[in-house]
Amino acid sequence: MHIEFRHLRTIKAIHDSGGLARAADQLNITQSALSHQIKGIEDQAGVELFVRRSKPLKLSSSGMRLLAAAETILPQVAALEAEFEGLVAGKSGRLHIAIECHACFEWLLPVLEEFRKAWPDVDVDIRPGLAFDALPALRKEEVDLVISSDPEDLPGTDFTPLFDYEPVFVAASSHPLAQKAFIEAKDFEGETLITYPVDRERLDVFSQLLTPNKVEPKTIRQVELTAVILLLVASNRGVAVLPDWVVRQVRYNSDYVTLPLTETGITRRLYAATRTGETNLPFMAHLIRLARKEAVKLQRN
């Protein structure tokens, strides 16, 4: 027996309408098409699904069994179809995020909090395991959004600017470098540099200053949490380079100073990388707006 959803809908329509002609109207086909159709189903099933010795015809006991199945299965199909309509309309979907920027948790978590209120049907997740090779994962649809400061010219991938920030040098107030107006690459030569535990080429201090100037810090110490980095810096256990929004947040504590990198400072920009077909989804656009709003807030502090 080759049963399809369509057949279940037919059975239900006939039962609910109490006749073939009315059901045909409901299904937007002719009575004749419906007659042929039920004959086809019966031929396949090998049993009579309708009793025709009364007028209008009605379901046989076998037909009633099919009706029972229809009443179980069709709501599941309707829910699935509604869900896909939501997907198409952008009301639902998946938003799995990979973050190349380790410090971005500081602004992203409040953003996602706000986002969830507006888009309860969107499946949100942060995928820490995909921070490495985030852009290939985006292409393979393993994530849906990558937060990155390194735009690339990739077909099928859009980089939407979020906001600009400045990576700044952070040292204890008593540190000798604290008296300078700005920091140069060579200033790092005798220092213990404290960083997040990521590939050094993905840290601004290396990509924008040290690597181009072929300078190596004395030692590098990796620390997971921003607060711990600042604690170690304040107690002169090392120096750090952090996004300005990070140190702006804890500006009340004056145990350390912040200095620009280079005379003119360095400005970096954060981007949201999305697949081209999804950039304009309403929920995606809303997340980007929320991210920019949070950035303005951070810069007011």
Add this chain to the structure above:
Amino acid sequence: MHIEFRHLRTIKAIHDSGGLARAADQLNITQSALSHQIKGIEDQAGVELFVRRSKPLKLSSSGMRLLAAAETILPQVAALEAEFEGLVAGKSGRLHIAIECHACFEWLLPVLEEFRKAWPDVDVDIRPGLAFDALPALRKEEVDLVISSDPEDLPGTDFTPLFDYEPVFVAASSHPLAQKAFIEAKDFEGETLITYPVDRERLDVFSQLLTPNKVEPKTIRQVELTAVILLLVASNRGVAVLPDWVVRQVRYNSDYVTLPLTETGITRRLYAATRTGETNLPFMAHLIRLARKEAVKLQRN
């Protein structure tokens, strides 16, 4: 989105096979047909269900949602199809019975007990409400079997003989009629006749003796249970006419006598009425055999 079971099977086959060509083999269609098919589903859904930037292709997040639905719904469809195969093969089905013969419960219940052991998948029920107008109900598929002693020449309805029985006169041993060799219609004139609570034209004593002889008993008292009828008869509160299998069962009790109706006795035959298309279903044939076997047993007592 016009989703069918077929589409769910396609999604599942692709996922399980890990590629389009292998899935096509599994589904017994060409790779090309499958490619067209998934393109068709995607066009309808309005979202991409597959990620093609890898080889072999794999399900997108939307596709995974469809797979989840497939894994829920397809087992339900498979069960339904298996059930219909059982129906066609006669392993399952419905057996709703209407009994025109009120005393037939005495042999039918043990028959059905045995039947259930052999045919656990057959839906068995006795429909007391349909005893009146049982044959029209059979035609309309409201019941599937009618036990009747009145065969009719009805197109589409088979009457299969079950067994013969004799309706016998029952009276207290001390009753004056107890001394006769047989009973005639006029013998009922001064008597209280105790019957089952059914239409008098459906009682053998009326249809075979009293009505043709234009005899009316003094009074008629209707009683539901056979055991109560026999009690009242034994205590000389009236007389009765019952099928011989009924009084044969309780023959140890000698407070009453049984006498044939007329000099030569009256023989009646019980029939199983079924719809012509269903008479030869294995479970139906088995029930008829069991009924006959039970009758032999009753006649041995």
Add this chain to the structure above:
DNA sequence: TGAAGGTTATGAATTTGATTCATATAACTT
């Protein structure tokens, strides 16, 4: 009982949807 009205069935023609065939395109590996 015959007529009228309502309902479903049927067959040929037509339309629509699915599949095949042959080949192009894309992804991956060496």
Add this chain to the structure above:
DNA sequence: AAGTTATATGAATCAAATTCATAACCTTCA
């Protein structure tokens, strides 16, 4: 860059579904 593997594409073909027109059947009423 070449070769292999995997999927996509378009035209042709086939199969399934639907329509149109009408036949057949059932129920009710006078």
